[in-house]
Amino acid sequence: MSKLSHYDDAGSARMVDISDKPVTARVAKAHAFVHMSPEVLAALPSNPKGDPLEVARIAAIQAAKRTSDLIPMCHPIPISKVDIDFGIEAGGIRVTSTVACSAGTGVEMEAMTAASIAALTIYDMTKALDKGIQITDIHLLFKSGGKSGDYQRDSS
Amino acid sequence: MSKLSHYDDAGSARMVDISDKPVTARVAKAHAFVHMSPEVLAALPSNPKGDPLEVARIAAIQAAKRTSDLIPMCHPIPISKVDIDFGIEAGGIRVTSTVACSAGTGVEMEAMTAASIAALTIYDMTKALDKGIQITDIHLLFKSGGKSGDYQRDSS
Amino acid sequence: MSKLSHYDDAGSARMVDISDKPVTARVAKAHAFVHMSPEVLAALPSNPKGDPLEVARIAAIQAAKRTSDLIPMCHPIPISKVDIDFGIEAGGIRVTSTVACSAGTGVEMEAMTAASIAALTIYDMTKALDKGIQITDIHLLFKSGGKSGDYQRDSS
Amino acid sequence: MSKLSHYDDAGSARMVDISDKPVTARVAKAHAFVHMSPEVLAALPSNPKGDPLEVARIAAIQAAKRTSDLIPMCHPIPISKVDIDFGIEAGGIRVTSTVACSAGTGVEMEAMTAASIAALTIYDMTKALDKGIQITDIHLLFKSGGKSGDYQRDSS
Amino acid sequence: MSKLSHYDDAGSARMVDISDKPVTARVAKAHAFVHMSPEVLAALPSNPKGDPLEVARIAAIQAAKRTSDLIPMCHPIPISKVDIDFGIEAGGIRVTSTVACSAGTGVEMEAMTAASIAALTIYDMTKALDKGIQITDIHLLFKSGGKSGDYQRDSS
């Protein structure tokens, strides 16, 4: 089994050295789902001008840029793209984030953080209607670039 | 059905006015679960000195303090307590966050954010072992204080 | 003439002591105007779903909360409300910000900062169409609360 | 007319992809003017040791570095230089900011943000003397680097 | 001997609960010393307009406000005053910070952080002249307010 790369040989947490890693183009996609009742979902478009999803989209883009400030062992990364998509489905709202960079390490945590903060913001914008809203299925969908090879989540 | 409180009468997003709300003691608890394989779970204690959960605990405490920076419509709140608990179970790690304050609004989003960032940090610390790790069941467990009354999630 | 309150008797910059100031309700309103050509203005609503003003609104709310991080001598203040209004006029977009708090000092700089960042974000969202867009007339409109009395800008 | 580049084809706001843009040297200069009465201007140098402009200079340098945190669609950029100049004139204080980087996108917003925060800080340092101080003429003076070509504001 | 208050009964780090602590006026003073050679000290005032100590003063005031963001177990505190004093002595520069608040916990760490960041900034502003500059004697000078009683460092 692989080692936990955030630990050195003595077991202390550290930010791993990426000094010698080549700078390559990297992309990561992550997913989250916000479960909400049909009543809450139905109320979303009834706001004359506002849209909870637009607030969530901007929060997610901002959060992607702050990932290394939030997740202790993450490196600061010059993100080159953030895209947040929402799908409104019968049981709630599906969040998909895509983050790209050209760096010595990937943007997997940036995509995961963006999807999570989008979901938390949707929760915040709708929680007055239903305290039971729940966020599930935060996971990596896809990853490319870097020596560990591409990853595509098995959707079966 | 209640209104979406983050929107004014014209439907524009805004930070709702809590100027006239009484300052009361408030507590919120939130939950997240990090699903991981038995192999990854078994590897956690094998680090001589380090512990992914301690890194996650500190990240979560820091994130609770930054909630209003991350979730656009949240008010800055003088948090008076943050506690993060972890339970290691057969299928993964259970995260429970407790946040308290004395303020004109509650700490529901602070507890939700703390639980989410704890889970994301655990993911980051273990993702080298398994890309398929997934975070689920981010929800509010309990809330007290404030005029909307107490809330206790139905655990049935 | 009044003293520059940010300086002590020896002339060194400092964050002035508000320890003994009573906590009172305070409100401040500020203004900014983003001059743009009729062509750029006309292009704003042609985006199928997006709206530069909604991005600017959220940026402004977030900036109000970060004022003490941006303006060195500002105190951290528990903001209780932020509201951003936009008026689309012949020559551009009028920004009005309203910020409230209950504190020992006012939210004048929070309102000024929110209006400025809203204007800068509108600029950023439209600059691809016209590099000559200009922001003007950033000023305080109104201030209430605190011992220095209310202020209402002369609109003549 | 050019497209609003911050929107994708469906009109959703996003951080545009600069992954394929070449890294080139880029410079941007921006301008702001703080109108103040002759009495307030005359009071500026009467502080034995302190100088509002030095506080504003440092606030502006710090703000340039935080631009992507303040303006939602801005990319994080490794800024290589920030310079803030002040000119004391009959009607107030002229602020000129210069920012440089070597990156796949420019520092136009960094220069605009630096000039704006310098002006807001001057306002904050002098507002006790005159509530009517006003900030105007925030605009781009110059831009070089990048495929869209150089820009020089028409000063006529 | 007292307990380490940042740990709960099971030994996990947490942000201690100050919900029930009375809000009282609190002051803390801290100290740092930056040792530098007479040559470096002599060069400080030779800058026609600039002054490294003014940059350090502003950095220290900003850092005091960010203490809870830097020191994991610190509570966010509404600081009501920050004052930074410098004394130029034969062997270097003496830094004294004073921070005040009205809160349920003290500002000891805010004063310690402000003094440290002031010293680090002086180091940064002068390190081109001498890599051997050293910061020493960072300690608490004084503390008042709160149930643990006042503290005055023994200067003998």
Place this chain on the structure above:
Amino acid sequence: MSKLSHYDDAGSARMVDISDKPVTARVAKAHAFVHMSPEVLAALPSNPKGDPLEVARIAAIQAAKRTSDLIPMCHPIPISKVDIDFGIEAGGIRVTSTVACSAGTGVEMEAMTAASIAALTIYDMTKALDKGIQITDIHLLFKSGGKSGDYQRDSS
């Protein structure tokens, strides 16, 4: 004697231009010492699960990433590694930080800031036991990369 590089020819503070400096691998190591009594040192391991040094380690890693936000004239740098070591000695705790990057300027201030925040966090975690704890000997140990050549502190 060298010039103070943070000042331009007119003596105004600025962020120096590193646009033309070559991007090279750079490493810096810094040191701090936290003096504490034998009683406080003996109490450190008596926490069943917690460890003040692990909290300090994470705070230091996070602080290294925020250096340009704390020290006004520092450039934002894409840090590629942070390592924090602690040595428990008779008179206290020795902190050594190592930071690496590939950039146009070095990470000397990142290493100094990381060591300082580690020391301040240890102070915060133990101050309930002894108010007289003191931080000393914050200095650069080593620096490599960049045109000014390597530096090794004389340990004699």
